[in-house]
Amino acid sequence: MKYNLSAIQKTLEDITKTIKSVINVEVTIADSNLTRITASGSNLTKVGERISKTCVFSKALESKESFIIENPRVNIRCIDCDKKNECIEAAQVCCPIIVQGQAAGVIGLIAFDADQKKRIVENEINLLDFLKNMSKLIAAKLIEHESTQRIKRLANELDTTMDLLDIGVIYTDEKGRIERSNKTAQEYFSKNQLAKGKTIENILSLSPIGIVDTVKNKSFNYSEKERKFHGFYSVHPIIYDNETKGYVFTITELEELISVLSNIAGKSREITFDNIISENKEMISIINHAKQFARGNSSILIQGESGTGKELFARALHNESPRKDYPFIAVNCSALPENLIESELFGYEEGSFTGAKKGGNPGKFELAGEGTIFLDEIGDMPLHLQSKLLRVLQEKTFTRVGGNKSISMDARVISATNKNLETMVAESEFREDLYFRLNVIPIHIPSLRQRKDDIMILSNVFLRKFSNQFNKEVKYFEDELVDFLTNYSWPGNIRELENTVEYLVNISEEDFCKKSSLPNRLKKHFYDVESAEAETTPEKESINVMTIEEVEKNEIKKALKLYGRNSSGIDNAAEALNIGRATLYRKIKKYGL
Numbered sequence: 331m332k333y334n335l336s337a338i339q340k341t342l343e344d345i346t347k348t349i350k351s352v353i354n355v356e357v358t359i360a361d362s363n364l365t366r367i368t369a370s371g372s373n374l375t376k377v378g379e380r381i382s383k384t385c386v387f388s389k390a391l392e393s394k395e396s397f398i399i400e401n402p403r404v405n406i407r408c409i410d411c412d413k414k415n416e417c418i419e420a421a422q423v424c425c426p427i428i429v430q431g432q433a434a435g436v437i438g439l440i441a442f443d444a445d446q447k448k449r450i451v452e453n454e455i456n457l458l459d460f461l462k463n464m465s466k467l468i469a470a471k472l473i474e475h476e477s478t479q480r481i482k483r484l485a486n487e488l489d490t491t492m493d494l495l496d497i498g499v500i501y502t503d504e505k506g507r508i509e510r511s512n513k514t515a516q517e518y519f520s521k522n523q524l525a526k527g528k529t530i531e532n533i534l535s536l537s538p539i540g541i542v543d544t545v546k547n548k549s550f551n552y553s554e555k556e557r558k559f560h561g562f563y564s565v566h567p568i569i570y571d572n573e574t575k576g577y578v579f580t581i582t583e584l585e586e587l588i589s590v591l592s593n594i595a596g597k598s599r600e601i602t603f604d605n606i607i608s609e610n611k612e613m614i615s616i617i618n619h620a621k622q623f624a625r626g627n628s629s630i631l632i633q634g635e636s637g638t639g640k641e642l643f644a645r646a647l648h649n650e651s652p653r654k655d656y657p658f659i660a661v662n663c664s665a666l667p668e669n670l671i672e673s674e675l676f677g678y679e680e681g682s683f684t685g686a687k688k689g690g691n692p693g694k695f696e697l698a699g700e701g702t703i704f705l706d707e708i709g710d711m712p713l714h715l716q717s718k719l720l721r722v723l724q725e726k727t728f729t730r731v732g733g734n735k736s737i738s739m740d741a742r743v744i745s746a747t748n749k750n751l752e753t754m755v756a757e758s759e760f761r762e763d764l765y766f767r768l769n770v771i772p773i774h775i776p777s778l779r780q781r782k783d784d785i786m787i788l789s790n791v792f793l794r795k796f797s798n799q800f801n802k803e804v805k806y807f808e809d810e811l812v813d814f815l816t817n818y819s820w821p822g823n824i825r826e827l828e829n830t831v832e833y834l835v836n837i838s839e840e841d842f843c844k845k846s847s848l849p850n851r852l853k854k855h856f857y858d859v860e861s862a863e864a865e866t867t868p869e870k871e872s873i874n875v876m877t878i879e880e881v882e883k884n885e886i887k888k889a890l891k892l893y894g895r896n897s898s899g900i901d902n903a904a905e906a907l908n909i910g911r912a913t914l915y916r917k918i919k920k921y922g923l
């Protein structure tokens with residue numbers, strides 16, 4: 331690297347004055363380009379100018395040697411000097427400034443008269459020693475300056491980088507006293523708490539910092555005045571010279587984490603009871619009750635057919651509860667492979683199974699913190715996990731898989747199922763004690779066919795929604811279609827209705843929707859119903875009795891044919907059959923379909 335003398339000009343001016351006052355000869359310091367950086371006496375006016383390349387200064391730079399010239403102009407080093415004829419100097423001393431083996435400049439002493447020359451010549455040895463020491467001092471100053479610059483630059487890079495991160499970062503010393511924090515951390519915590527010297531324990535409820543080692547994804551709750559949130563932090567010790575010199579804390583706010591993980595979170599935050607559309611008397615009364623239940627802490631079990639709005643209710647319950655600022659964590663118990671549900675729910679510690687993440691992973695209960703955990707399709711939870719869940723709900727604590735530390739469970743539990751849990755209990759497929767725990771507050775949502783008055787209200791809401799969405803001017807349903815929509819049985823309930831209207835708006839080429847544009851599966855159903863009504867006689871039915879298994883197999887076959895076997899086909903088929911996806915897969919396997 332190239333050392334730049336002008337960066338320490340002030341220091342060089344002081345040194346120039348010192349030399350001048352000690353020896354009383356004129357002093358010049360030039361850099362490696364021979365630019366005069368400082369000078370005394372008559373040369374002061376030449377500061378900033380370049381000294382001729384043929385001057386003896388360049389000899390000192392090239393040779394990295396100090397020397398004295400007692401007879402300028404005739405000295406061998408002056409032979410090729412192009413300023414020889416103008417030179418009025420009586421004697422000269424040159425001493426290179428060597429920094430890490432490189433010549434960064436020269437200190438030059440100049441005598442202009444006999445007195446000055448005498449002082450130089452008589453003290454030759456001492457003088458050279460003195461100049462060498464001055465040169466070493468300058469070199470040390472240069473290195474110091476460079477490293478301060480480097481540290482400033484690094485600190486700047488660090489600050490800029492830290493501020494770009496969307497996780498909070500806090501640096502502390504080895505005692506946990508805050509040194510610096512990034513913008514995100516400053517958004518999370520109050521300015522006062524992040525002030526330099528404050529301890530980190532104030533914001534993250536920590537055990538004394540002395541015993542903190544590497545910590546990963548530990549949950550914490552923060553609450554100060556208006557600001558409340560649930561988050562995770564990790565600690566990374568800063569170790570050098572075999573000692574822990576400080577810590578880096580990285581902090582993630584849970585909501586942030588979740589909105590990164592699932593794009594629905596942003597949307598779900600807005601869902602309230604106002605989003606549950608209904609003019610049905612029974613539904614209005616259910617919604618009013620639910621608004622009351624939202625305030626409490628008791629477990630809620632929402633039952634109702636698939637597509638009736640169970641999840642919508644669960645989200646509204648959360649968003650209109652005192653827990654609304656904490657997370658809403660949904661777990662679909664039927665979508666998880668059996669061997670993963672436990673670690674999904676309760677998390678796991680590092681090394682608890684092959685493929686386990688370093689530092690372990692928090693489970694949904696931990697993520698939910700003081701929020702709401704929504705156990706969807708609870709009827710599909712395997713029996714052995716039902717026992718574990720029951721224990722957790724009773725004891726209000728749980729441990730991560732492979733761990734032994736007990737974590738307190740603060741979340742409210744809302745569960746939902748389209749299965750008849752009472753029947754499952756009676757058939758020992760669902761634990762009765764768990765059923766009672768979950769069902770402290772039962773909410774039963776009626777199917778769409780039980781509230782036909784809602785069908786056209788919802789249809790029109792969806793019509794407006796999709797017309798807007800697709801930038802179309804579709805305004806109404808033709809009468810025949812209204813008839814069909816109102817009388818169809820809607821096994822997939824509101825979800826099916828919503829999808830149907832979406833399809834109709836999509837396909838419509840006029841400003842209304844036609845019955846003839848209905849999707850095939852509905853048309854088919856429509857004609858099936860008509861022909862079945864015309865043809866079926868009790869006699870015929872009794873001749874064709876099939877085993878339940880045969881009926882099941884046939885219906886599954888039919889559903890697969892209708893919806894296809896790709897992922898969304900399976901979803902739709904499962905929905906139409908009113909069974910879980912996992913159950914459908916099991917049955918496909920069982921019947922070899």
Ligand SMILES: Nc1ncnc2c1ncn2[C@@H]1O[C@H](COP(=O)(O)OP(=O)(O)O)[C@@H](O)[C@H]1O
Nearest residue numbers: 605606607635636637638639640641642824825
């Ligand atoms: N009363 C309602 N008003 C408006 N949209 C509804 C209503 N009920 C259900 N939906 C919509 O129907 C779809 C299915 O609802 P969801 O809550 O997922 O049902 P479930 O969990 O019971 O299967 C969602 O898109 C939801 O927004």
Ligand SMILES: [Mg+2]
Nearest residue numbers: 637640641706
């Ligand atoms: Mg659902």
